[in-house]
Amino acid sequence: xxxxxxxxxxxxxxxxxxxxxxxxxxxxxxxxxxxxxxxxxxxxxxxxxxxxxxxxxxxxxxxxxxxxxxxxxxxxxxxxxxxxxxxxxxxxxxxxxxxxxxxxxxxxxxxxxxxxxxxxxxxxxxxxxxxxxxxxxxxxxxxxxxxxxx
Amino acid sequence: xxxxxxxxxxxxxxxxxxxxxxxxxxxxxxxxxxxxxxxxxxxxxxxxxxxxxxxxxxxxxxxxxxxxxxxxxxxxxxxxxxxxxxxxxxxxxxxxxxxxxxxxxxxxxxxxxxxxxxxxxxxxxxxxxxxxxxxxxxxxxxxxxxxxxx
Numbered sequence: 001x002x003x004x005x006x007x008x009x010x011x012x013x014x015x016x017x018x019x020x021x022x023x024x025x026x027x028x029x030x031x032x033x034x035x036x037x038x039x040x041x042x043x044x045x046x047x048x049x050x051x052x053x054x055x056x057x058x059x060x061x062x063x064x065x066x067x068x069x070x071x072x073x074x075x076x077x078x079x080x081x082x083x084x085x086x087x088x089x090x091x092x093x094x095x096x097x098x099x100x101x102x103x104x105x106x107x108x109x110x111x112x113x114x115x116x117x118x119x120x121x122x123x124x125x126x127x128x129x130x131x132x133x134x135x136x137x138x139x140x141x142x143x144x145x146x147x148x149x150x
Numbered sequence: 151x152x153x154x155x156x157x158x159x160x161x162x163x164x165x166x167x168x169x170x171x172x173x174x175x176x177x178x179x180x181x182x183x184x185x186x187x188x189x190x191x192x193x194x195x196x197x198x199x200x201x202x203x204x205x206x207x208x209x210x211x212x213x214x215x216x217x218x219x220x221x222x223x224x225x226x227x228x229x230x231x232x233x234x235x236x237x238x239x240x241x242x243x244x245x246x247x248x249x250x251x252x253x254x255x256x257x258x259x260x261x262x263x264x265x266x267x268x269x270x271x272x273x274x275x276x277x278x279x280x281x282x283x284x285x286x287x288x289x290x291x292x293x294x295x296x297x298x299x300x
Contacts, residue, residue: 079192143295
């Protein structure tokens, strides 16, 4: 396979990112790829926050993967900074080819570079393959993740 | 019981916050209440981030509860903003008295005020009472929470 670049997303990447968010068993019901305006607005907000990185993986000028990395300073664990990974998506053409691993390793390296001592993420319990995937990367499934819709 | 105030923490609250972080089955091994310097440094970082709120519950001039609320803008779910609650601690004298509920409800109201459409948190699987507590407040235990120590 040709070279892969992982970099910070720019506005022009939004249509490809949203297409990946929607091409997903859970995302299909939640996203609106026909109306990109809420995504552009959210990207503006996100871009103003220096603790947020929307990352994209690019191969041959095509966006083939994405995730959001958030840096969270905090008091607990002796004033530790932690990071949170959200919205990991791999293009259907690239699934099973190791790109997910590359993207998560990128996020872990970036978290280390930003002095985090903990990386965390949650995965819907219905994503049965995710547990094996994250455990193989060294993550421990030590927590229950709760959500409240407002 | 006398009136309770929930407000943003100030620097003077740090010793009481750290004492609560340490007075906890898991926190006891992770915190260093005898050396507050890393906590003061972390509080400075946290205070510079407008998406972070370290909240304290105060009764009769005593800090009796705390949590950290982080606002996260994002692309997924049609550009939704979500919030994350971390480090919920209730002073030993106040446990079982409904303060945990008051604090979480405050965080949910504050999330709504900041236009979040989702509130999330994780709880260590060994905290067996937590699941019932959060479910009673309307949270759904829909996710697995993964952590990687760096």
